Amino acid sequence: MVNRIRLLVAVACWSVVAAAFAEPLGEYWGTAEREEAYYTIVDLPVPEEMSLECGSFEVLADGRLAIGTRRGEIWLVDGAFEQYPKPRFELFASGLDEVLGLGERDGSLWITQQTEVTRVTDRDGDGRADQFETISDAWGFNHYHEFAFGSKPDADGNIWVALCLSESYNSKVPFRGWCLKVTPDGKTLPVCSGIRSPCGIGPNEHGVMFYAESQGPWNGSCSLKVLQQDGFMGHPVSFNWYDLTDALGPKPPEPESRSRLVVERERVPQLVPYAVVFPYIRMGRSISGFQVDRTDGGFGPFSNQIFIGDFSLSVVMRATTEQVNGVWQGACYPFREGLATGLLACQFTPSGDLLLGGTNRGWPVRGPEAYSLQRLDWTGKTPFEILAITAAADGFDLSFTLPVDREIAEQAETWTLGTFTHVYQQGYGSPEVDQTVPKVTKATVSEDSLRVHLSVDGLVKGHVHEFDAAPLRSADGQPLLHVNAYYTLNEIPLP
């Protein structure tokens, strides 16, 4: 009987997957040819006999690269950062379970795998790990989709673990859907509830811990969210675990389905709205691992911004965040398309390049390779891009990587804005709804021509504001490499 139920569940899962497969993955941005002049995709050759399903990266103190894989290996790699990479792979550990978090601290690798957070050490110095200390396994694990994504150790050595739900609609074993903070001495402290299906976790550019959430129930689109202490991330099915601990305070009130986030925030004080929405398909379908560019210009003009991959569309995007009226929000921008496989992890290298890896196993992926390890190298040329968007009381401030053509930039017609939001609901995903068209009343260009202030009539709190600046030109006549950007306006700054 048990077996029959298992079989039925397996068949049911499979048909859900099959139905999803039939969807087209969506249009290309069509910018790959131009992007290539600024950011080159470099393949890192991997020995043919290896099946390298990268799930996490770390740059070690000794200058080597460490790779954690979906197949449960940890590889140490020499030569991955050279201009013409000739990586040499050495197996440091194997037999682990989906290494989706990896960081070095105190001479050990602190990894997050499905089952636990583990400290992995090579005590005898022979190049292979021989000690695996379980730091915490204080969560249930009873379904393969119960993925665990772990951060690198934060400043205090804590590892933040985002626990995927049992499936989209359930939380069957403890703390599925919660974020737990694991301290170096093995304490496990709840952070927040309401997670659905994380696929990346780490600090934003201000050092505050965020995670990448996927589109699905209670999530109209993929988004970056802040892991706010005692917060509720939006999916209420994990409320049952408030019975096991009072660490997060009382159980929040249930949100209402088929509502709006901006409305439910008023009713559910713990509810944390998505900080940066990645509009579905236009900006990925399964955003994944991310990291902040701390290369100090080594990777081009985007220092201190978040770079994030997408599993389905094999693209890399940028994001910026800011706190307005105490709430995190920000924008995302297209960056580079045409990577070879489904991206799971990214890592800036000491030489200022962005390493990207993943696998196209299990879910629909645009990139054709079963797995790949690639690098984005900046060519030294500066693309003409929207550098960042921040909110202002009467509109937005935009900055650019190159001086803009003042005459074009000052015309209000150069700027096309639209807004929308999602239905906040139990059903899977959401269409974009409540569209409005705000009007740019005035565009003011800074003296150095690198910034433009847009005065906007018709800002909508809680909506994604979509920018199209196709007519804009740089001072030397170039069009924008990417004309779109998307700002999630949870809060309008006070004047």
Place this chain on the structure above:
Amino acid sequence: MQPQLRERRGVRTIGLAVLLVGLVVEAHGAEGLTDQLRQEPGERLLADARAEGDAVGGAVLFANRTLACAACHHEAAGGRIGPDLRQMPETTTDQHLLESLLYPSREIAKGYELTVIQTVDGRVVAMRVVEEADGYVIGRDTKPPYGRVQVAVAEIAERAVSSVSAMPDGLPDQMQSRQQFLDILRYLMDLRDRAGRQPAERALATGGELPESVRGAVLFDQHNCRACHDDGRWQQLTAGSVSADRAPRLENVRAWRRPQALVRYLADPHTAKPGTRMPDLLAGEPAERREQIATELVHYLISRGDHAFVQSDFDNERADRGNELFHSVGCVACHSPRDTEGRDTEGNEKLPAGDVPLGDLASRASLPALVAFLEDPLAVRPAGRMPSMQLAHEEAEDLAHYLLQSAEDRRPEAATFAVEASLADAGREHYQRLQCAACHEREATSPAGEIPLEQPHRGCLSGGRGDWPLFDLSDEQRRLLMAFCDQQNPVEPQPVVSAMATLNCYACHQRDGIGGIGPERDPFFQTADFNLGPQGRMPPSLTGVGNKLQPQWLRQVLVSGRSVRPYMKTRMPRFGVGQVEPLVELLPAMDDKPDRAHPTVADPKEFREAGHTLAGNQGLNCIACHTFQRMPAATMSALDLTEMTERLQRDWFVDYLLSPQTLSPGTVMPSFWPGGKTTRPQILDGDTQRQLDALWIYLEQGRQARPPRGLVQEPLTVLASEEAVMLRRSWPGVGKRGIGVGYPEQVNLVFDAEQMRLAMLWKGRFADPGGVWRSQGHGTVRPLDGPVLTLGDGPDLTNPAVSWEPSESQRRPPGFRFAGYELDDRRRPRLRYVAAGVTVEEFFVPGADQSLRRTVVLGRDTLDGARQFRLLAGKTVEPQENRSFVADTGLRLNVRSVDGLPLEVVETVAGQELRVTLPGGTFGKTLEVEYAW
């Protein structure tokens, strides 16, 4: 493989007659299938072939390397060795086909006799003679790789036509079964039946000539006549589409060129580099002045750069790899092959068919600059005359080592060059006076010069020296240019043809009967998969390509050099976007055929299912030859099915499936709907149109299409050899926190780190992780051998005072946690966990007899009450002699030491368990037991 004469030394004294016999003996295999088949009645073989023969299987065999039928029977440069089997006369009977296979020498098709030649120096060459011209006998070698051979008539000592066929006797001996013979026979019948319906086009043969006007326009562009002359006619003819020729940028000439070589070049370019398109601008100057002006120019050019010329060491091994690359990736599509064949007696390039000369590259270029150029030629030649061959950095280095290898001899010359300001100043004046910038600096898009073309027979084209640049033109080239410039000749726009000629696409591709690979170059088009036949090595025909490829895909091929044929060693080059972008628009516009309507399918699911069946081994077995989701098929690596609909237009796809040979004459793919009728009547009522729709709709799912039946996935295994191996994943009956350990002694266990128990034991190989390493990972790891013995459920260490039952959300007892493991020097884990206050360590060591010793160390923790530790479980557990116990599962437990603690067999819900009881207080006990089964 270079085209060269096959040599056999030491046969000088042996007569040809003996050799002919030798050939026969060599070909005749040992007694085998051939003899068996010869003894069978022919009628039976023919009837069986008609009834049971599989034409598709035959097509695959026809092309594969063992039989290599296609090597001789398909069109290739230098002609075929055997007759074209796609053009069999209608009168060919089944009986005739059978005889040809079993007795190839009984009847040799006229014109396909084997000729054996002995040369004056004793070499023996066997070939099918294709032509005799210019004092050479030219033909196809009858041995692998079946290349083109030629022998000078003057060198022939003896020559004879053999009565033995070039087709080996006893060919069926190379087959694996009678069935394979029937398959081939059936395929030949198919070919015969389809003969006559073949198109006239020959995709692989060299096609017709380019129109003269286009050749003139290309020369006009190549020599950059546009820099000085009105290019109205050129614009008209090409529709302004593609211009590929601009002189290189000179900014970095200092790093590029040896100064002395550059002086020689500028003083007399046509001697220094025959065939160069650089005009001699000093032709009107007296000889001694030329050298002086050239020197001054070089001082000026060198003064502009800031990177000095670098000397490099050369590496022969790298040069060898470079040689291989040069002659395989496609360099020799435009440049002369660089072996003795490609050069004349002085070692100069032969330049067949207007090759782009490399000249004496080694004497002038620097290694780093050449590497940089090969990696990104467009940086130096932005107009794209030299495309990128998609070389990795390493490959560019190898190639540069090869091309510059002989530069070592010239080393002393380079180091001694210092720019003199006065010379450089004079050089600048020459640079301006001679208008060097007109070719070297002006952008391709800048307006053309204004000198009218009224008197083409004067000036540059006169062949005389004067106040004009002197070009190194042949009489033929001069004639073509004059005709092109002649205002009397009307100009007909030929944008595609001129663009393809300008970019030299025709060197590799044929389109509308023009272009394709000539016999001299044929050997350099190589494949990594011989089973694919000529299609495996020949770039595809571009006839109708605008109707074939999806626009987005066409763009990616042209702009990014996207390629789907990993087996083809020749690479699709990458031109600059500006160069090929016009073709992206032009080709579909030129080839435009209205799209046919395709029915909207009411139930796409039914069609997807049918398509899935058709692709699999219960249907047409497409995956027997085609790659699927990057998994190559067993027989050959034909194009990936999951990329078909993204790449191809639907009409073309349908047409191709109905008659592959029509669109691709060299293909080994048979038609599965011969005469438009299905060969699989049981699928979709045998409706051809619906079957074609079904395949398309199924493949439209791309990489997400469900793998067809019969697709064999590579097995995944994790095995213990020298050391222990572990696998922490879901194990059957254990759950997600299973820890499998395989020991080199071929003893394996699974420890359950959720409930803290020894859960499974088996002997033999360790594990197949396919269930968790494939798809999303929803399965379990599978033990590779068996039988698998399971031990009890629930934790091994229990507190008799506390009753606890697992629930769906809580399979782990309260207070339990896993603590990790350490590996010893043979990678064997010592597992640790905490069981409600008790620290437990466990260690396992297999014995030589494949028993397993288990050591359990209970930490020195102080506890309130007693605990029990389970050692064995089953429906029954029977005590035996010598402190042994046997469970009904067949597992025997031998107690080595339990630190004086009491053992008892306890009744449980599931049966019986052997437990050792630990009293309360301070622990610190070690249990040692041995499992045997």
